[in-house]
Amino acid sequence: MSVIVIEHLARVEGHGGITVELEGDAVTNVRFDVFEGSRLLEPLVRGKRYDEVPPILSRICAICSAAHTLTSLKATEAAFGIRVSPQTELLRELLFRGESIESHALHLFLLAIPDYLNYPGAVALAADKPAAVLLGLRLKKLGNRIQETIGGRAVHPVNALVGGFGKVPALDQLIELRSGLLQAAADADAAIDLMASLPAADFCHSETVYAALRSPHLDSYYLGDEVMVVTDGNRAIVPASDYASLTNEKAVPHSHAKHSSFRGSPFMVGSLARLTVNPRRLTGKLAVAMKRLKLSLPADNPMDNNKAQALELINDVERALEIIEQLLRDGIKDERPMPVQPRAGTGTAITEAPRGLLIHSYQYDADGCVVAADVITPTALNAASMELHFRRGVEQCAEREEAVITKRLQMIARAYDPCISCSVHLVRR
């Protein structure tokens, strides 16, 4: 038996590795090892008042901190029966878009693209191709500016509260964001050019099950309470209240991330899943860009998630602009958060973090203190699917040279854009 071990994955968030065991040419075992320490944040919010929960659980992960915050708010508001204003919903969607732009730009330009061009990282890439890195940094900065303007800070937003916002952005701040977004449209197009010019990553094919938020607005990361699972053309719907049937999480000894499956199959969440579940988004500029990237859906190659992220960059910039136009048209109102009246009960929220489905579910007592909290993150949902694709990647690799296999495995891992801090989370049974 031979063993291939990637001790510590580079250019991903958090601490994880990959182990592959081979018997001759046959793959006998594949593991995505997660050794990120367990912070046990979910049991630690027990007894905390509702206003303390979002900032604590936001610390699960910095890169997805806006998504964690907003999903937390949505779950608490569901538990207390609070309906926020349409303006708050728009501002929250805008905050999601800012996070998605920042996160996708960071992942594509600083972490993933160096692989395709055989660079160890963005610093080395910048020495030879500064324009590519600067393009990524510009988009990333724009995403952060949106998060700073709406959320009050780029990492761990402070301005989003149960019921609304501390302070809504001023008119001139929105106008400034609009001009930034208008300039970014060209950058998002340039990102497609760059992606289209990369060598094909064609070394892992597998039938894949996809899951994403089914939103009444087709194109929302925030609104909606159902998950759609697409298997081989068949569609199944899972309501938020029944999220356990989607995840079927089980703890495994080699990983601090629990593994998920839907009706026995691992499934993939994230950009590629979102486009697969909501294909009606893919019109106009997006349809043209999709052709240029030679992407067809449903895809059978997990590496296509990088293409899907590039498409979402275009879409996020367009959607953020639409939201700002609407806010400017309606006139931004200096709203205060809705009054909060805690009550005993349970609230579950499902949203789309940059890396895919994110679920927060809380049980509260009558004073508005947490009795139980459960958080299911995209990277935890993806863990079983990643292992499946690692296995396919090794099986389909004609060369048995370790360096080739190792590089492919790392590229597959990075295509998932794993966020390992996120994946380490604790679920009460």
Place this chain on the structure above:
Amino acid sequence: MGKPTVGIFGLTGCAGDQLVILNCEDQLLDLVALIDIRDFLMASSENRTDCPLDVALVEGAVLTNRDAERLRAIRQRSNLLVALGTCAVWGGVAALDRGADRSQLLEEVYGEAGHGYDSSHAQALREIVRVDLNITGCPIEKEHFLAAIAALLNGDTPVYPSYPVCTECRMQENNCLLMERGLPCCGPVTAAGCGARCPDLRVPCIGCRGPMADANPVSLLEVLEQKGFDRRQAAARLRTFAPEGVA
């Protein structure tokens, strides 16, 4: 003299402080021209894991034996060790469990599988090794990181505010959330440096930068009690980010 060699490391945490470094979009390429980053796993797959370093920047808390071993190894190879962010400086939110039965928490969450996990109480870096400079914040402020690099390049050490968030808030002439609106604001005991970001947005300070030196939490607890808060819960609130810093 050549460029100073630097390593950037994350122990257990949210990677937020490393993200703040990557968020210096306008300075990043200039920065990598001034310093020689030898080891930065989050950003590069070619790292020198054994070379001596002039400066090690370490974020996150120590939660596993693996974390502790990595930290000792980093200390050994580094001239200066900088704790980056509230988790590294104080323990951070993961240290909320001090006093709880960790094995029970693990079992509750992971079931039987939890018994074998490498996992212990969150510790700040200074509880394991000598730390030369603390840059607090959850996450750190971009400007504080850049100031530290600039100072270190000039053989200097950066100076951060020694007063509370309250002072910064007053300088901005905000109405007091604590005294006037009775909100649970941690501004009087929390280290400044954020420009009173939260109270400036009418959001009470949650203490994410950890306590300032010479904080008087007892007096704040008395005020909170007068405002109708349960003393035990209020004290727990003050300890959210720094278990030992505040009474």
